Amino acid sequence: MLVSRFFRVYTQWRWPNPVMMCPIEMGELGFSVWDPRKNPKDRSHRMPIITPAYHCMNSSYKVSLGTLQVMTEQFQCGNRICEEIELGKAEWSALFEHYPFFEAYENYLQVDIVAADADDLLTWKGWVESRFRQLTLKIEQDTNGLLQCHPYPNKYIDPSKPCPNSAFFWGLSRKEVGTSKECQQFDFQGTVKNFRRGIDNYRVRREGRDIYFSYVCRRHLPSFVFPDGYKWHRPSRHFNEQSGKPCEDVKMCQSCSSERQLKRKKEHEIKEVRPDKSVKQAFISSEVPQPVSPGMTTEDPTNNSEVMSSGGHLVSEKGESE
Known part of the structure; x- marks a missing residue:
């Protein structure tokens, strides 16, 4: 069937x-056409x-490394479901289940856009949204492709804010490199500052x-x-659906975690005890201290009420600035 073949x-x-669908026509009107042999920008396209x-x-020039990874995984998921449908083991409804974006990642970047009134928000939000692609690409570039971003297209309204607003989210995931089990630290504060500076020039x-x-x-x-x-x-992350037993990936993860804990315990007994540092939870793991990044402070990790405004100063949700 056509869907399965897709x-x-x-x-x-x-x-x-x-x-x-057909060979590329160069034409005689002088318009630029997609040609990675001549255009350096075309060579950087991930999914032409x-x-x-x-x-x-290229109709998909906005695809980044992270979004390509997401689509590739969904193609594989769709292919598995179609195979099960053909075997009579699944229904078509399984192919249209909602993607649990807010359960798929451990860490997220939240961007809140606010304005004085609804008309201002419409104009302001439109401009900022048009630059989101640059933010996604720059984060991935500045982390050498190790931190992948999955922008969520839906916007939300925070009812706790007194002014018109829109909230957007990016799922953040670390790209696995080789067999290394060490956690990577990421700090893209400079990337966000540069993005904010470009927005302020509007x-x-x-x-x-x-x-x-x-x-x-x-x-x-x-909660919104x-x-x-x-x-x-x-x-599925923790249990095999058929046997009800923990998956092998989880067993390996638990084993690696135990080995790391034993190794750190031995190192702790040999080296001098260093004073603890109160830092925000790392982007990918709470086991590794994380450099302070946008929206991340050296305050209590359970308090997420502090954010960075476009003015560069720290602002609390109560509206008090420091």
């Missing part, structure tokens, strides 16, 4: 080989899908329009992203 083909597709009409362009920037960045771990996500209440339904 997932099967794109599960096997070798990106960044382009998807084309070329339009068939002149002048041929010619119609007015008083009351602002943007806030904050780091949020999954257990501290705001769960309108139906928080539901945990990811047993």
